[in-house]
Structure formats: C-alpha cells, structure tokens
Amino acid sequence: MSGTVIATHGLRKAYGAVRAVDGIDLDVRAGDIYGFLGANGSGKTTTVRMLLGLVLPTAGTVEVLGRPIPKAAREVLPRVGALIEGPAAYGHLSGTANLSLLDAAGPGGSRRTRKARIAEVLEQVGLGGVGKRAVRGYSLGMRQRLGLAGALLRRPDLLVLDEPTNGLDPQGIHEIRLLLLDLHRTGTTIFVSSHLLAEIEQLATRVGVLDRGRMVLQDDLATLTAPTGATVVTTTDPAQAARVLGDRVLTSDGERLVVRGSDPAEVNTALVGAGVPVTGLVLQRPTLEEVVLAAATGSGDRVAA
Known part of the structure; x- marks a missing residue:
C-alpha cells in the first residue's frame, strides 16, 4: 500500500449555527502513525465518524484508501x-x-479462520486468559482492550482509533503503545485520535492538531521537533558560563543556559577551556507540547481557556 490513505478537503460539519468541524484538510499517508490531537470537544470524534461514513459532512470531501466516503464505504x-x-x-x-x-456481522470475515483470528487478537491485546469470561465482569480497561481486539480482527490495512488508551492504567497504556508500534512495523497505517500529548509524542510519525474544529497544525513529528539551532548547557557555575559565552546566551534559568549554536562539542570546548564545569549538553528541541501550545495560541480567540 502506498500514497495517501486518508484525505479530506474542506471537511465541515455544522449542527445548526455550531461548526463542530470547520473546513479541515487531513493528509494521512501510507505507513503513518498519525496522531490527531485536540482537547475534548475540539471536533476529533466528529471527524473520525465522518471518515468512516457514520456521520455525513455538511461540506467537503472524504477519501479513505483512495475511495470516496460514504459512497464507497x-x-x-x-x-x-x-x-x-x-x-x-x-x-x-x-x-x-x-x-x-x-x-x-460484517463483510470480509472468513468463518474458517474466525476461531484462530479471535484467539490471536485476544492474545495481542492482553486478554488471552480471560476471553471466555462474561464481559460484564470486565473492567473499563479490559473493555477497551476488547474493542481494540475487534478493530484488529480482519488484519486491517488502516486502523482508526479514538482515544484507544481511555481507562487504561500506565502499564496498559505502555502495552497498547507497543502493540501499535508492532502493527505499524508490519505495514498497518494507524490514525489515532487523542488528547494525550506525551503519549502521541512517543508513538506518532505525523501529527495534526485540531482546535475548536479548525486544523491549526499538520506536519511530520520529526520536523516539528527538529533542533532549533541552539544548545542547552547545564553547569554548576552559570554566571561564569554566561561571561565566557557572552551574547551567545539566549536564556538563563538557574543552572540551565540556552546558547546560540548547534555544535555542543564546540560549546563544551569553549567552556571547559575556560575552567567552567559542564554537567550537561544537548541540542535544544521543542517538545510536542510546546509546538502544540504555540500553534493553538496562534489560532486566537478559538483557543479554550
């Protein structure tokens, strides 16, 4: 599978005067783990439902796996x-x-392989030992795992997940992350909607950010979190480090200085040569949280307080 897997153009959904989704252009490519980020109520679930033909858009188009939705659903x-x-x-x-x-109930499932496939997906999501128990005895996290097992039953080319780690404890979140990474390695494209920035940062190859129905950011994660051209220095003598580096110091906070220059070795040589103790050196990279906050701030009065 190659090319674009999900594409929307001017996708909009209005409920009366309220625009839940306001003209977004999604670009999800084959092999992506696409993190679709936004606060609760930002329009993520409405968008996902339109991608699957469960909700009809007010305007715009949707293509999934190269075919129009809902026409080719x-x-x-x-x-x-x-x-x-x-x-x-x-x-x-x-x-x-x-x-x-x-x-x-659905098309495409072979009865001959059903038993083996069910056993396989239950094992994948960590329910191999409890598959025969009544679901009413499942915890919220176990129910979430069962839902994920259902999504994996037919070994899909595309996996669309809305808050898949909801209700899971930290260990469960870690296990689902590893599962999704394994699926990605075998060629599955994954579209995951979430409000958990830290989790998406460990998982996604590409991200899109929705703020009150509008797309405010979409790019490869590696591009968004690329080095800024500065070096972060940690030292027990920040005053002396600042004197040595002069106007190269961009910011200073306690023992941490941000210095102009993308060669930590050169910065280290200058400081050590002047007798300044250096306890840490790393290229400065923005976190996904910093990138998202900057993008949301740029969207003006559409940002929730």
Missing part, C-alpha cells in the same frame, strides 16, 4: 479496523463470543 470499510468513543459489547456474553458475533 461498503468497499473500503472491510479493510479498516476502528474503535470509536468506546467499545460496545453484550455483557452476558464472553469476549470471545462478542468477537465472533462482530466478525460474523
């Missing part, structure tokens, strides 16, 4: 695994039985 959706808003399940049935019903 019957053709496209068997190749897409999705988990949106929260997993639904029959509480009196086991996890295995729920997945069997899900697989039988």
Whole structure:
C-alpha cells in the first residue's frame, strides 16, 4: 500500500449555527502513525465518524484508501479496523463470543479462520486468559482492550482509533503503545485520535492538531521537533558560563543556559577551556507540547481557556 490513505478537503460539519468541524484538510499517508490531537470537544470524534461514513459532512470531501466516503464505504470499510468513543459489547456474553458475533456481522470475515483470528487478537491485546469470561465482569480497561481486539480482527490495512488508551492504567497504556508500534512495523497505517500529548509524542510519525474544529497544525513529528539551532548547557557555575559565552546566551534559568549554536562539542570546548564545569549538553528541541501550545495560541480567540 502506498500514497495517501486518508484525505479530506474542506471537511465541515455544522449542527445548526455550531461548526463542530470547520473546513479541515487531513493528509494521512501510507505507513503513518498519525496522531490527531485536540482537547475534548475540539471536533476529533466528529471527524473520525465522518471518515468512516457514520456521520455525513455538511461540506467537503472524504477519501479513505483512495475511495470516496460514504459512497464507497461498503468497499473500503472491510479493510479498516476502528474503535470509536468506546467499545460496545453484550455483557452476558464472553469476549470471545462478542468477537465472533462482530466478525460474523460484517463483510470480509472468513468463518474458517474466525476461531484462530479471535484467539490471536485476544492474545495481542492482553486478554488471552480471560476471553471466555462474561464481559460484564470486565473492567473499563479490559473493555477497551476488547474493542481494540475487534478493530484488529480482519488484519486491517488502516486502523482508526479514538482515544484507544481511555481507562487504561500506565502499564496498559505502555502495552497498547507497543502493540501499535508492532502493527505499524508490519505495514498497518494507524490514525489515532487523542488528547494525550506525551503519549502521541512517543508513538506518532505525523501529527495534526485540531482546535475548536479548525486544523491549526499538520506536519511530520520529526520536523516539528527538529533542533532549533541552539544548545542547552547545564553547569554548576552559570554566571561564569554566561561571561565566557557572552551574547551567545539566549536564556538563563538557574543552572540551565540556552546558547546560540548547534555544535555542543564546540560549546563544551569553549567552556571547559575556560575552567567552567559542564554537567550537561544537548541540542535544544521543542517538545510536542510546546509546538502544540504555540500553534493553538496562534489560532486566537478559538483557543479554550
């Protein structure tokens, strides 16, 4: 699979006078782990539902796997695994039985391989030992894992996930992250909607940021967090370091100085040669949080307080 996997143009959804999604242009490419970021209420879930043909847009177009949605939904959706808003399940049935019903209800699921595929995905999401238990006895995190298992049943080309780590403890979040990275390595393109910046920063290759329905940022993560051309110096004698480096010092905060220059070795040589103790040297890179906050600030009065 190559090329663009999800593309929207001028996508908009209005509920009366309220524009939940306001003219966004998504660009998700084959092989991406695309982090779709935004605060709760920013329009992420509405966008995801339009991508899957569950909600019709007020204006604009959607293409998934090169085909128009919702027109080609019957053709496209068997190749897409999705988990949106929260997993639904029959509480009196086991996890295995729920997945069997899900697989039988949709197109593209082979009955011959169903049992093996269900066992495989339950193991993948950490429910291998509890698949026969009734779902009403599952915790919220276990239900979330079961929903993810359902999304993986048909070994999709594209995985669309809305807050997939909701309800999971830190260990569960870590395990789901590793699972998604494994799926990515095998060629699955992943679109994951989340408000957890730190988690997306460890996972995504590309990000888009939604703020009150508008796209305020979209780029490769490596580009957004590239070195700034400055070096961060940590020293127990910041006053002497500042005297040695002079106007190269951009900012100073306690024992931490940000210095103009992208060669830490050269900065280190200058300081050590002057007898300044250096305890840390690293190229300055903005965090994803800093990038997102800057983008949101630039969107003016559309930013939530």
